[in-house]
Amino acid sequence: MSIPTAAPKVAIVLFNLGGPDKPEAVRPFLVNLFTDPAILRVPFFVRPWLARIIAYARTKPATANYALLGGKSPLLELTEQQARALEAALPDLQARCFVAMRYWHPFSDAVARAVRDWDPDEVVLLPLYPQYSTTTTGSSLTAWREAAAQAGLVKPVTSLCCYHSDPGFAAATAAIVRRSYDEARADLAADVPLRVLFSAHGLPETIVKRGDPYQFQIERTVAAVTRQLGVDGLDTTICYQSRATPQKWIGPSTEQELHRAAHDKVAVLVVPIAFVSEHSETLVELDVEYRHLAEKAGLPGYFRAPTQSADPGFIAALASLVRGARARGPGLCSFAGGRTCPRPHGDCPHARAAATDAATDIETVPRAA
Template identity: 70%
Template sequence: MARKVAVVLFNLGGPDSPAAIKPFLLNLFRDPAILRVPFFVRPLLARVIARARVAPATGNYRLLGGKSPLLALTQDQASALEKALPDHEARCFIAMRYWHPFSLEAARAVKAWGPDEIVLLPLYPHYSSTTTGSSLIAWREAASRVGLMVRTTAICCYPTDPAYIRATAALVAAAYDKARTELDPGVPLRVLFSAHGLPEIIVRRGDPYQSQIELTVAAVLAAWGRSVDHAICYQSRATPQKWIEPSTEVEVERAAHDGTAVLVVPIAFVSEHSETLVELDVEYRDLARAKGVPGYFRVPTQNADPGFVAALAGLVAGALASGPGLCNATGKRLCAACFGDCPFAPADMRAS
């Protein structure tokens, strides 16, 4: 008989109504992996930051019909992934970090289904203590709370997985070719790989996220096989701290100064949501227009792209073959020893 495999998809989550925006933000900033301040300060500071961000977030979600599209798109990915795993009786469950369905809801549903094995699959290709790390902690707490005792394998990251890279490179290549057809031949085109940012202090303390973004960009360029003008930049600053640089805003302004059009690749995102549909498609497009950038284009995220779904299926198959515990797409530790927040690092070396 085919094994019953529960695949738990981790993602950020998003408000499903205007009323959910404030509690979503509170959940986000109450997470100790996000707001790294003393525990007795965090609740107050989270309220202050959330209160300041409610109005702009409400405006952004108004452009999206009053809610995030992330859950529906993740459900599409889940449905497609189930069909891509015909050798198993596979069912996908969604565990969002900051809004429904939370890990506890997913753990209860998994337990009710009664799988033989569980694979934890983050829809964050790049490991960070603020995303996958936080989601793994939430899952372990939820599984313990409901008494879910099943053989489990957690995939920590897949920044250089060949199938993921091929799928991403194909999207970039298609968008680049389309942009070139719409541009005057004399106008140069620069590719901006835009990733979600992180406070600089988190990276300095051993988080491997930025390093993994750089690995992905190098792999995508190699798979594409085309030498192009490009840069890596970071968006979505959310706290007053210094964040990793350069910012996407600065790179758009530099493109204006250089007289080059830009093709923005949301390299850290695999689903459309407010940071792509509003921040990239509205805010940075408006900035590019205001600064005189001669052309602004954007690569779509993977969503349920068949190549990406096939990559996820391959990751699940590899996880099942590796056995319970922690694994990644390479089968070994990917991060350099200096990254103490890598989940493969010895516990006494971890920075957080």
């Protein structure tokens, strides 16, 4: 199908974390990660020094993990696959997807220049983080605004903050989980129970208590996906992985839930609910480390659902989100249009906008569950 020449020329910027592209990049990648004030929340004059100490301590184990993946992260290649699939899913637009990574190449500054040179009619910022957090989408949006200003990129911009319980996203995710659930169930004896562990990346508890809506949105995602699964009496729990600092993190941890499953003598299906692409935290942490822990603990079965990656249903959901965001016009929007987080979540980007703009619509906020 040919694209009409009058179709809008739309640059879609896909935000993701990024990952080292060779063993020598592991330490600078970690330095970039921990130098981010959204990640390491300490006084600015301490952060560069402390970031290098943490990166130094984590370089050896991180390098070992990436060695299991061929010495680099697969995230860039997988995100590029998603970008090309999304372009194909938008035949009514002159759409071009650009990938902007937060902590390794391609960084936002280079991507902003590439978008400027392509000269689109408008820009849509699409995070590959379904749930908003100040540490992920928030940090990426800040980096993009700075990069766009430096590049002289002045175009109408629509920023999609989250799509945690978007019906299309939930349905596509549920279809993937249901296939994995049915495969796991078929592999188990009829008398062995199966529990679904929805595992998300963790956050320090202090960040959530300060108003970050991430945990609330994780819960909304799980509720939406579980409804779409349609399994009567489904045994589910939410847990969190990838703790990176000594402070208290939100829980329960995925490790704790594996031990509880062993105690309850149930098999588990682990669903990486906050990741939409395979990378070290799924391919190593879930597939190697937690599988070993499950076997050592004596679980009767350990299964893992794949991430969405370039699944056609997921790509179709992203295309629908792009169309919905464009229909709402330039500015900040969620999958539902306005704010979706209860008032206590003051770090919701809509809440921050409301603090400086009394006209911001907050009537779409549902009651807290």
